[in-house]
Amino acid sequence: MSSAAYSAALFQSSPFHLNSGKPQGRRRGRPNLTLVRSSYAAASSDSTAPSPPTKHRRPPDQNIRQEAHLLHTSSASPDRRFSAKYVPFNAPPSCTESYSLDEIVYRSQSGGLLDVAHDLDALRRFDGAYWRSLFDSRVGHTTWPYGSGVWSKKEWVLPEIDPDDIVSAFEGNSNLFWAERFGKQFLGMSDLWVKHCGISHTGSFKDLGMTVLVSQVNRLRRLGKPVVGVGCASTGDTSAALSAYCASAGIPSIVFLPANKISIAQLVQPIANGAFVLSIDTDFDGCMQLIREVTAELPIYLANSLNSLRLEGQKTAAIEILQQFDWEVPDWVIVPGGNLGNIYAFYKGFHMCKELGLVDRIPRLVCAQAANANPLYLHYKSGWAQFKPVKANMTFASAIQIGDPVSIDRAVYALKGSNGIVEEATEEELMDAMAQADSTGMFICPHTGVALTALIKLRNSGVIGPTDRTVVVSTAHGLKFTQSKIDYHSGNIADMACRFANPPVQVKADFGSVMDVLKKYLSKSS
Ligand SMILES: Cc1ncc(COP(=O)(O)O)c(C=O)c1O
Numbered sequence: 228m229s230s231a232a233y234s235a236a237l238f239q240s241s242p243f244h245l246n247s248g249k250p251q252g253r254r255r256g257r258p259n260l261t262l263v264r265s266s267y268a269a270a271s272s273d274s275t276a277p278s279p280p281t282k283h284r285r286p287p288d289q290n291i292r293q294e295a296h297l298l299h300t301s302s303a304s305p306d307r308r309f310s311a312k313y314v315p316f317n318a319p320p321s322c323t324e325s326y327s328l329d330e331i332v333y334r335s336q337s338g339g340l341l342d343v344a345h346d347l348d349a350l351r352r353f354d355g356a357y358w359r360s361l362f363d364s365r366v367g368h369t370t371w372p373y374g375s376g377v378w379s380k381k382e383w384v385l386p387e388i389d390p391d392d393i394v395s396a397f398e399g400n401s402n403l404f405w406a407e408r409f410g411k412q413f414l415g416m417s418d419l420w421v422k423h424c425g426i427s428h429t430g431s432f433k434d435l436g437m438t439v440l441v442s443q444v445n446r447l448r449r450l451g452k453p454v455v456g457v458g459c460a461s462t463g464d465t466s467a468a469l470s471a472y473c474a475s476a477g478i479p480s481i482v483f484l485p486a487n488k489i490s491i492a493q494l495v496q497p498i499a500n501g502a503f504v505l506s507i508d509t510d511f512d513g514c515m516q517l518i519r520e521v522t523a524e525l526p527i528y529l530a531n532s533l534n535s536l537r538l539e540g541q542k543t544a545a546i547e548i549l550q551q552f553d554w555e556v557p558d559w560v561i562v563p564g565g566n567l568g569n570i571y572a573f574y575k576g577f578h579m580c581k582e583l584g585l586v587d588r589i590p591r592l593v594c595a596q597a598a599n600a601n602p603l604y605l606h607y608k609s610g611w612a613q614f615k616p617v618k619a620n621m622t623f624a625s626a627i628q629i630g631d632p633v634s635i636d637r638a639v640y641a642l643k644g645s646n647g648i649v650e651e652a653t654e655e656e657l658m659d660a661m662a663q664a665d666s667t668g669m670f671i672c673p674h675t676g677v678a679l680t681a682l683i684k685l686r687n688s689g690v691i692g693p694t695d696r697t698v699v700v701s702t703a704h705g706l707k708f709t710q711s712k713i714d715y716h717s718g719n720i721a722d723m724a725c726r727f728a729n730p731p732v733q734v735k736a737d738f739g740s741v742m743d744v745l746k747k748y749l750s751k752s753s
């Protein structure tokens with residue numbers, strides 16, 4: 228095939244050539260994967276569509292970025308029709324303050340939070356069925372950058388970025404696990420799901436936001452902006468994601484970690500990825516304060532979720548949940564909360580889908596906090612009276628040991644806008660919930676244990692009904708938090724019954740001893 232013919236075939240295989248498609252049927256139960264249409268399947272319903280270019284081999288002088296370049300430099304590329312900018316968060320319609328995404332700005336003139344505002348009028352020129360079909364068509368392909376669950380929604384994330392600038396590990400598209408046994412056995416629920424955002428490149432949902440932030444930094448550096456590195460304060464997951472994406476792009480990363488307050492698995496991640504790691508004798512809130520001061524002085528770009536770019540990536544997890552249910556809206560989504568960017572990201576993703584006609588409602592959101600670090604919970608219980616930060620105490624859910632969350636205003640907005648609820652979990656509750664979930668085949672982190680505790684409480688009080696479709700967001704991989712599981716299963720935690728502990732049995736290395744313990748075990752379980 229000549230290079231021109233090859234380019235033409237590539238361009239014709241672009242999802243932008245699809246029909247807008249019809250809404251999928253509304254069903255309950257397991258999502259029907261056969262209904263997740265590939266671009267080729269969708270294109271085949273169009274009699275003018277070219278035959279699928281599945282047989283070609285990439286010419287040796289091209290890679291998937293270069294292919295994307297061919298697609299996107301075409302004048303027909305629709306990305307040019309869409310745009311986004313920073314605006315003050317929750318500003319009145321009369322407010323005219325705004326900033327280009329190519330500016331380095333984290334706060335509004337009044338010191339408030341920023342938000343990324345998309346040109347919704349431009350996006351609205353395409354109906355909900357078009358967007359559903361377009362997003363569905365990109366699942367399961369390696370077309371750069373759409374193989375990523377984040378960048379498969381590029382027009383809604385960073386519409387103007389050149390695909391060449393994107394730094395992606397094809398994050399997202401995470402498993403939506405039907406928690407059949409956990410739901411039935413412990414809660415009498417049939418339609419319970421766990422969105423495994425932690426089964427990801429660096430083992431947490433932070434990858435979704437970091438691919439966007441580091442891609443934009445890559446662009447800023449190419450534009451000659453003064454960014455010598457990217458920095459964050461972290462309880463372990465933001466630093467892991469930042470260092471991995473920066474290492475992939477060859478950008479220096481600097482991470483501030485509270486000394487002795489994160490797991491070993493998390494500590495080793497930025498070390499391995501070549502970040503400049505500062506272990507600081509304070510807590511996360513102290514590190515956050517320091518990184519804000521440092522990034523105001525030095526040309527280090529701030530990567531925490533105070534930076535609203537991050538939330539553009541994280542919001543795609545909400546869109547993905549709808550997509551995985553064939554655009555049927557669940558009744559509840561439960562998210563563990565710490566610095567509180569993610570609960571707003573979920574709200575924003577759901578809300579955009581409603582605004583742009585992909586769905587007709589949004590789920591009720593629940594934010595779950597550890598009782599040892601519960602400023603949002605206390606604020607909610609006070610009827611949203613004056614917000615007071617707290618001193619966050621040690622918790623097994625160490626990634627949410629945060630007392631002064633930067634996104635408190637965003638979280639309150641999301642919860643009010645979704646008729647939401649805030650719940651809390653004691654250490655014993657969250658560890659029991661984690662162990663129970665693990666005993667049904669999951670291997671979750673303690674933060675997911677916090678979210679499951681919220682579910683258990685709301686189910687027991689009847690707020691969540693037995694047939695309500697409910698999604699619990701699992702935010703990190705359990706393998707990052709093995710020490711907490713070892714402590715629990717050894718029954719080694721002060722003042723905790725560890726009711727579901729399953730310690731290994733020490734047995735002598737002879738047939739008789741092994742038979743004795745096996746017979747005892749089998750007689751108990753029969
Ligand atoms: C594993 C895990 N779960 C939940 C959270 C809470 O997310 P957010 O800070 O956006 O509330 C974090 C980070 O804070 C985290 O690392």
Ligand SMILES: N[C@@H](CCOP(=O)(O)O)C(=O)O
Nearest residue numbers: 461462463464465531532566
């Ligand atoms: N859990 C987070 C805390 C920082 O949150 P961020 O979303 O503001 O970066 C972490 O892993 O560091």
